[in-house]
Amino acid sequence: MTTNTKTATRTRIARVSSTPQASTTPSRRKKITLWASAGLGILVVWQVGFTLFAPAYIATPIGAILAIPTVFADPIFFPDVASTLGAVFEGLLIAIVAGTIIGLAMGRLPDVNRVLGMYVGAFYAIPLIAIVPLFTVWFGYTPQARLAMIVLEAVLPIIYNVAEGSRIVSATYLDVTRIHRVAWWRVWTGVVLPNALPYVLAGLDLAIGRALIGAVVAEFVTAIDGLGTYILFNVHSFHQNEAVIALIVVVIFALVIRALINLAVRRGLPWYQPVKEA
Amino acid sequence: MPTVTEVEPMIHVDHLGKQYGERTVFSDISFDVNPGEIVSIVGPSGCGKTTLLRCVVGLMKPSHGTVLVSGTPVVDPPEGVAMVFQHFGLFPWKTIAANVAYGLTAKGVSMKDAAPRVHELIKLVGLEGFEKSYPYQLSGGMQQRAGLARALAVEPGVLVMDEPFAALDAQTRDILQLELLRIWGTRSAAMMFVTHSIDEAVLMGDRIVILRGRPSSIFDIVDVGIPHPRGRETVDTDRFRTVRDYVWRAVMHDEADDTPLPTDADAVRIEPQSHRNMNGHDHG
Amino acid sequence: MNRRTTRHRLRVLSGYVGGVLLGAVLWQVIGTIAPHEVFDSLSDTLARLWQIILDGTLGTALWTSFQTYLVGMVFALIIGAFGGLLLARRQLLRIALEPYAIALYATPMVGIIPFLLALLGFGFWPKVVVIILFAFFPVLLNTQRGAQSISPELLDVARVYRTRERDIWRHVILPYTLPFLMTGVRQSLARGLVGMIAADFFLSSDGLGGLLITASERFDTAEMLAITLVITVIGLALMAIGRALENHFARWRVG
Structure with a gap:
């Protein structure tokens, strides 16, 4: 009896412990x-x-595959794709520029941070889609409401990450610039900005998903032309298979844009080491 | 032959003190660093060695006293001073060549115009072939070689080292100490070398400033009196052991302990004249 | 207390107070100048907030939203924690599902809502499903990463001391994973809230999101701002709870 338990215990121990060793990657x-x-x-x-x-x-997989020709032949599909993805792209560009500037100011200038910090923190904590109804009041049921939503969603993680990242510019880097009596603007362009770049990218990584959510929610609410509306319209008119294709396009866009950014980073910034997202 | 006191010091530290609020880090620190001389600053951890160094080069404002570099009072980091940092401070987004050139390009010199000197220094510190590498691709020892090359690129009259080898493993540290002595032999810079390693302080320094106490102040300034060039065998000489033991007891002496402070200070005293003779490395 | 820190603290405090005051004054001024249907002043917003508190509108909506949120989060937590542990300890399953998990993570979950509506209709449970979909991923991902990052050395220690499997889970794997799980919970709390509002918007239009939609249809800017204010407070409170949970369980973890 005792021996039995012992053997059993030993094998059980071995199973758990061997897992890390066994986690060699398969072919x-x-x-x-x-x-x-x-x-x-x-x-x-x-x-x-x-x-x-x-x-x-x-929707079923076979149904969706069979719907592909219908979707691609649909004259409004590609304009809808262009409309949504174009807006997301434009919004991301605006968010990168604005987010980097605001984030740098917050990270390097304590007074700016004290005033803006809590607002950025608050906006970052709340579900921004709650603002969509307000945006429809301000911008009407227009593409501008969607763009505003995309920018707002995308800009916050960038601001947040850049502010965190540039706040902790290594004190040694700044000492180096001071020892070499470097002009202040060269410190910003040559040290603070490149130092913040990995954080811009970490923020951008979060921003892409948020921008897509913002775009789709804005379209659901405003019913302006775009992929979100395409999905909503087709589901409501019992064409779910077509809607699935549109949703897959959105997912592919998200994956492709992330892959492109990774590629650009690997080619253009050989020194880049990813940072943990804030 | 000139005596030490007749030379105008490169660094003149006069009754320097630093306080953070109520807490006094160090007080009443005075010493000189002469042209071509290496002065080690040694003391127990937390004694304010690095703070002292930062005050000397103008990265930090002292609470009391003044520092003169080449006869000019230090307010901000002065021209002609270069520094090597404990954690290297290499910009990760710049190649090794661009990092070494930083002191020049940051003043508007083009990378192309800086290239000959950068090449010469990279060769001097033994980093040939790594010009296009990024810092993360190099070992710590190699990164610090680049840090040294960057400091030397501006042809400084004063070189300050803030525990430059503390972040490295023991073997690399041994190698780089001798490398630094070799490279320094080709320059005429005055050097201030902060370290918490007593062996390192003795091996590198012509003189050693020993800090102790809370707040810390200078306990003694020791003439090492070991001639250059120094090498691996230096640590086996009687003189090295004598100085090291004296410094060790001075630094490690416990305030609460009743044992008296080293009284054999005379054992390390040597005449300035004989120092010059032993040295055989005349900076006059 | 020395003078320097006192002055510094005063400056920090005045920054915060100044920031709040600046925001409040800006809100009041813009709200007063702008037409009512575009933007409303802080005082009007607070008055409207008081009104919907008194007549019970806000309370009813809060209770509805809170129920769906709580049930959804509980399910998200269970699915995330068990799924994460399973994926961490079963390598084949992890490798097999990895690309699909990445794709699902990249999917804007709002896009799935119309399908859910068609499949499940209106009501309580479809909303719960939306919240689960929004919220379970961070818990799952963090739990898996945590459980997977246990160093073999720790497990070797357990093995050297001849610990039984049950005790290895109790003394090594679970305590090690818990802080990671809590990081996931913190992220999930915020995402679940997004899911809740989205569900209110696009499924049965009640709860806080429903109030927002009906207010926007009436161009009642003051009420929209008031509800947004309430949502902000809830969001900040959830974030504080998440931080507290994470810090509490991560006491031993550095950084």
Whole structure:
């Protein structure tokens, strides 16, 4: 009896402890097989489950694939894609510039931080989509309301990260500039700005997802042309499969833009080491 | 032959004191650093060595007293002073070559015009082939070599080192100490070398300023009296051991302890004249 | 207390007070100048807030929203914690699901709401599902990263002392993972709130979000501002709770 328990205990210990050692990465081929089978599994469950238990207008994988030609032939689809993604792109650019400037000012000038800090903190903590109704009152049911929403969503993580990042410019860097009697503007352009760049990128990483949420919510509320409206309209008119394709386009856009940023960083900023997002 | 007192000091520290609010870090510190001389500053951790150094180079305002560098009072960091930092302070977004050139390019010199001197210094510190590397790709020892090259690039009359090898492993530290002595031998800069390592203070310094007490003040200034060039074998000489033991007891002596402070101070005393002779490295 | 720190503290304090006052005065002035349907003054907003507190509108909406939020968060926490632990300890599952998790994380969850509406209709539970969808991911991700980052050395220590598996979980894996899980909870609290407002907007229009929508339809700017103020306070309170939870459970973790 005692011996039995002992053996059992030993094997159980061995199982838990060996896990980290066993976590050597499997081969690429094995990984791809795993991904493919998991993906197939998800699709089959989705297809079979919804075919059996849901109304016919609910989207299924086969339905969505069959809907692709319809969606691409739809004359309003590509203008809608361009409208939403263009606005997100424009909003992100505005947010990068504005967020970097405000973030730098907050990070380096304590008085600015004392006044603005709590407002940025408050806006960062609340669900900004609550502001959409107010924006519809100010901007009307227009693309400007959507752009404002995108900028507001995207600018906050950038401000927050840049402010945090530039606040902790290594004291040694600043000592180096002082020992070398460097002009103040060179300190900003040559040290503070490049030092903040990884934080801009960390903020941007968060900003992309938030900007897309802002765009879709604004479109849901205002019903202006765009992918969000395309999704809403098609779901409401029982064309869910078409709507799924539009949603996938949004996801692909998010993934592609992140991949592009990663690529640009690796090519353009060989010194870059990612920072933890604030 | 000139005696030490006749030379105009590169750094003249006069009754320097620093307070943070009620707390006095150090007080009444006076010493000189002569041209071509290495002065080590040693003391227990937390005694304000780095604060003293920052006051000397004008990165920090002292509460009392004055510092003259080349005869001019220090308010902000003066021209002709370079510094090497404990954590290197290399800009991660600049290549090694651009970091070494920083003191020049930050004043508007183009990278191209700076290139010959940058090349010469990178060669001097033994970093050939790493010009285009980024700091994160280099080991700590190599990064500090780059930090040294950056400091030397501005051809400073005064070089201050803030525990430059404290962040490195023991082996790298041993190598870089001798490297620094070799490189310094090719320059005419006065050097102030802050360290908490007593061995390092003795190996590097022509003279050692020993800080102790709370608030700290100068306990003694010791002439090391070991001629240049120094090498690995220096640490095996009797003189090295004598000075090291004296400094060790002076630094480690516990206030609360009743044992008397080192009374064999005479053992390390040598005549300035004989120092010059032993030195054989005339800076006059 | 020396003079320098006193002066510094005064300056910090005056910065905060000045910031609040500046914001309040700006709000009041702009609200007074601008037409009522565009922007309303601070005093009007506070008056309207008092009104909806007194007539019970706010209380009813708060209670409705709070119920869905609480139930949603509990489910999100359970799914996130167990899912995270499972993924951390089962490497094959983790590798198999990784690309789909990344894709799901990149999906703006609001985009799924119309589908949920078609599938589940209006009511309490569809809203809960929205909140779960918004909130479970950070808990899952942080739990998984935490549980996975236990150093083999710690597990070796447990093994050297011949600890039983149950005790390894109790004494090593769970205490080590808890701070990471709490970081996830902090992030989830905020995302769940976004989900709650979105659910109020696009599913059955009640709760705080519903109040906002109806107020905007009436161009009642003062009420919209008042509710936004309430949501801000809730958001800040949740963030403070999240920080406190994280700090409490992360006492041993440096940085």
